[in-house]
Amino acid sequence: AAGVIQSPRHLIKEKRETATLKCYPIPRHDTVYWYQQGPGQDPQFLISFYEKMQSDKGSIPDRFSAQQFSDYHSELNMSSLELGDSALYFCASRLDRYTEAFFGQGTRLTVV
Amino acid sequence: GESVGLHLPTLSVQEGDNSIINCAYSNSASDYFIWYKQESGKGPQFIIDIRSNMDKRQGQRVTVLLNKTVKHLSLQIAATQPGDSAVYFCAETSNNNAGNMLTFGGGTRLMVKP
Numbered sequence: 001a002a003g004v005i006q007s008p009r010h011l012i013k014e015k016r017e018t019a020t021l022k023c024y025p026i027p028r029h030d031t032v033y034w035y036q037q038g039p040g041q042d043p044q045f046l047i048s049f050y051e052k053m054q055s056d057k058g059s060i061p062d063r064f065s066a067q068q069f070s071d072y073h074s075e076l077n078m079s080s081l082e083l084g085d086s087a088l089y090f091c092a093s094r095l096d097r098y099t100e101a102f103f104g105q106g107t108r109l110t111v112v
Numbered sequence: 113g114e115s116v117g118l119h120l121p122t123l124s125v126q127e128g129d130n131s132i133i134n135c136a137y138s139n140s141a142s143d144y145f146i147w148y149k150q151e152s153g154k155g156p157q158f159i160i161d162i163r164s165n166m167d168k169r170q171g172q173r174v175t176v177l178l179n180k181t182v183k184h185l186s187l188q189i190a191a192t193q194p195g196d197s198a199v200y201f202c203a204e205t206s207n208n209n210a211g212n213m214l215t216f217g218g219g220t221r222l223m224v225k226p
Contacts, residue, residue, distance in 0.1 A: 098205075
């Protein structure tokens with residue numbers, strides 16, 4: 001069965017650089033979520049899209065932006081990277097509000 | 113190895129024993145709950161879910177109990193196995209926003225001793 005695909009799996013960037021993370025949700029899932037997870041922490045909700053429109057916004061820094069495209073894939077753009085942005089970034093997709101969200105394997109971002 | 117600053121509550125159980133992992137939530141409008149299992153470096157995996165019109169749901173070796181009065185959720189794992197060692201999170205969806213926001217609660221690290 002198709003799963004949520006994230007790319008790249010690993011990314012190393014220097015401070016003040018820009019990074020773009022990609023997410024390909026499960027077909028027919030209409031909601032996409034982005035989460036940030038630091039070491040030993042809960043996944044922190046960043047932003048979500050419903051039918052390609054931004055639906056909820058969490059603790060996403062102004063330096064970050066995201067969008068969902070016509071083919072339903074989503075990208076998280078991160079600029080002026082800081083050391084504290086180093087984390088696992090997960091994308092998840094969901095069929096509807098009363099079903100589970102399926103998570104990708106994540107992108108490990110390291111800022112040096 | 114574990115990072116400095118790791119403060120997840122830890123539950124240590126003997127292989128074969130039953131495990132109970134608890135979660136408290138604060139939003140009385142939450143109407144759907146999910147338990148996830150997360151292994152190191154991997155994405156959260158679905159274990160079991162429950163809607164707010166139920167107070168108990170059973171799966172294979174797992175049971176979720178929901179107490180809406182005290183806003184408490186628990187995950188029971190029967191006959192815990194070494195493969196159950198992971199971090200467990202509860203997540204909730206509320207019906208007081210237009211979207212389908214999914215909020216995670218604090219995780220619990222389950223360690224199974226052989």
